Amino acid sequence: MSKVLIVDSEKRPLDPIHPAQARQLLWQRKATVFRRFPFTLILKESHPDSPVQGLxxxxxxxxxxxxxxLVKDITGEVVFAAEIKHRGLAIREALTSRRQLRRSRRNRKTRSRQPRFLNRTRPKGWLPPSLQSRIENIKTWVERLRKFTPIAAISQELVRFDMQLMRNPEIQGKEYQQGTLTGYETREYLLEKWNRACAYCGVKEVPLQIEHIHPRAKGGSNSITNLTLSCEKCNRKKGTKDLKEFLQQDPAKLERILRQTKKPLADAASVNTTRFALLETLKATGLPVETGSGGLTKFNRSQQGLTKTHWLDAACVGLSTPELTITGVKPLLISAMGHGSRQSCRTDRFGFPNRHVSRTKFHFGFQTGDIVQAIVTSGKKVGIYKGRIATRASGSFNISTANGLIQGISHRYCKHIHKQDGYGYVA
Structure with a gap:
């Protein structure tokens, strides 16, 4: 079961506690709610000598x-889990839209202007905003969890595939790189490259086998560039035939497969770039940082018979993974929402301003993005509503609930649950 995070009156993080113990502390008025997301209690007394087990x-x-x-290394108990949904695609689309609007405006205003100074130099380590946002989101939550929990070490999945191991299966120096893990690295790479489908018939959701494009019987190698995935039926049908012989009746499919074999994993490369930048960010915390590959994560997860989810993958990262104890853990679902826009006005699809944007961020003590509970006692919308609000100067707010958008709720019925911090939550 997910534990409840707790700090003492001096805001020192203590060992997470069982929900029943948290309820008892609240009932006895020895603690109060310090934060809703992640749910954290604060004691009314200081406990400087309380023993703390590092997570x-x-x-x-x-x-x-x-x-x-968050995992206890000694017992393997998962005490907290979360999944962060990034907004990289939304950032990229917003930047693309802004670029198009500016270009259109410059084309309309063709007056002669003085050349501008060179303002497009990029510092060392620069990443596109859509990628940098991923690092900032993770950094924010690492710092936030360090405030509420006694974190002693960090494990990060550094790369999806250990390319050195796939190129040289005889590599020495680390025991984990021997034996069955090599196959996990190769299979994970091929699943990503071939979209988890048979290369010949395109079938999904069936057991896939590693298949040699140029057969071993005719001199084909075990190089990663000569491997693909196929279902058992296609694998048997192809046998020891060369690819061109096997697909001589379907030249379009042959061309597609040959093109795919030469195609690099651009998405994996961009994610790997982000992960190395993230590694430097995590090292800056001063905590020991362990790294592992995606193949090792899948190996650990398969050995313990766990299903594939983002938070379970996280629990299985690295060589330090013990025998995990997972009982009723419910992950906190976090969505990066941003902090609004700095536009002074909204535009139509041609780039002309058509709507005013208020410069005032707060209305009646509320801000767009706050999570509130509204108890409406009169009128047509009697009921209890909980969700993120969009404020208006008139005091009539919109609330985005789990069941849809509720419009026209007066600020008088609203009570703060969690103030806007750039993220949305589903507990």
Whole structure:
């Protein structure tokens, strides 16, 4: 079961406690709610001598989602889990839209202008904003969890595939790189490259076998560039035939497969770039950082018979993974929402301003993005609503609930649950 995070009156993080113990502390008025997301209690007394067992923060960074898990190294108990949904695609689309609008405006205003200074130099380590946002999201949550929990070490999935191991299966120096793990690295790479489908018939959701494009019987090698995935039926049908012989009746498919064999994993490369930048960010915390590959994560998960989710992948990152104890853990679902826009006005699809944007951020003590509970006692919308609000100067707010958008709720019925911090939550 997910534990409840707790700090003492001096805001020192203590060992997470069982929910029943948290309820007892609240009932006895020895503690109060300090933060809703993640749910954290604060004691009314200081406990400087309370023994604390260090936790390991495990991170599985991805392009769209990042899994986070807090694990006790000694017992293997998962005490907290979360999944962060990034907004990289939204940032990229917003930048693309801004670039198009500016270009259109410059084309309309063709007056002669003085050349501008060179303002497009990029510092060392620069990343596109859509990629940098992933690092900032993870950094924010690492710092936030360190405030509420006694984190002693960090484990990060550094790369999806150990390319050195795949090129040289006889590599020495680390015991984990021997035996069955080599196959996990190769299979994970091929699953990503061939979209988890048979290269010949395109079938999915069936057991896939590693298949040699140029057969071993005719001099083909075990190089990663000569491997693909196929279902058992296609593998048997192809046998020891060369690819061109096997697909001589379907030249379009042959061309597609040959093109795919030469195609690099651009998405994996961009994510790997982000992960190395993230590694430097995590090292800056001063905590010991362990790294592992995606193949090792899958190996650990398969050995313990766990299903594939982002937070379970995070719990299985690295060589330090013990025999995990997972009982009723419910991950906190986090969505990066941003802090709004700095536009002074909204535009139509041609780039002309058509709507005013208020400069005032707060209305009646509320801000767009706050999570509130509204208890409406009169009128047509009697009921209890909980969710993120969009404020208006008129005092009539919109609330985005789990069941849809509720419009026109007066600020008088709203009560703060969690103030806007750039993220949305589903507990």
């Amino acid at each position: 390991r923060l495990k991170i599985d960074p991805g392009a769209k989602y990042t899994g986070i898990a």
